[in-house]
Amino acid sequence: MSRPAVVELIDVTxxxxxxxxxxxLTSINLRVEKQDYLxxxxxSGSGxxxxxxxxxxxxxxxxxxxxLDGALTGLAGEAERAALRGGKIGFVFQAFHLMPHRSVCDNVLLATIYSKVPRADRE
Ligand SMILES: Nc1ncnc2c1ncn2[C@@H]1O[C@H](COP(=O)(O)OP(=O)(O)O)[C@@H](O)[C@H]1O
Ligand SMILES: [Mg+2]
Known part of the structure; x- marks a missing residue:
């Protein structure tokens, strides 16, 4: 069987x-394959x-x-969705969303908190 699409939306409203x-969004279909860049x-307001x-x-x-990677995300609970988000998705926000009361290092490490890699290794 061929590898599933990285991302597939089927009739998403x-x-x-x-x-x-x-x-x-009205009945959106989207298929993103590995190595696609889009x-x-x-x-404004188009969704x-x-x-x-x-x-x-x-x-x-x-x-x-x-x-997402062949997994039907609608069946996943919040904890599983958080794990998928932590493991497979990176966000670069328009606003930086930095924590002003934490160090630069803490801010950078935030993205790796859900990786289950010990803090010392992540540092
Ligand atoms: N939380 C919300 N509640 C009500 N309407 C929303 C909400 N988020 C977005 N919309 C509406 O959905 C449409 C698409 O918005 P959005 O996805 O923000 O568009 P874009 O990012 O392309 O500017 C707009 O009409 C917007 O007003
Ligand atoms: Mg927008």
Whole structure:
């Protein structure tokens, strides 16, 4: 069997209840293979952030399926989603989201906290 896509969205819809209800994504299909490199572009309000939040496991589709590395993420609980996020996904936010009360080193290490590698090794 061929390797599953890294990312696969199948008929993903995300609506926000409102009122008025907003359908930010309507029946989106996306397949991203290993070594693909893509940009998501579109005017403000077209649903880019909504889609990235779903791809980053920060949000769930209202309807449809999201497979990450062949795993159906809709079946995963929050702990499993956090583990997938920690192991497979990297975020670079537009705002830095640094913790001002922590050192530079602590801020950098934050991304590796869920790796289960001992702190001394991560340092
Ligand atoms: N939490 C939310 N509640 C209600 N509507 C939202 C929410 N998030 C986004 N939207 C709406 O969904 C649409 C897509 O927004 P968004 O994904 O932020 O677009 P983009 O990132 O492309 O600018 C917009 O109409 C926005 O107002
Ligand atoms: Mg946005």
């Amino acid at each position: 995300r609506s926000f209840p409102g009122p008025p209800e907003v359908q930010a 940009s998501i572009v579109g005017p 880019k952030s909504t889609m990235l939040n779903i791809l980053g496991l920060l949000d769930r589709p209202s309807v449809g399926e999201y497979y």
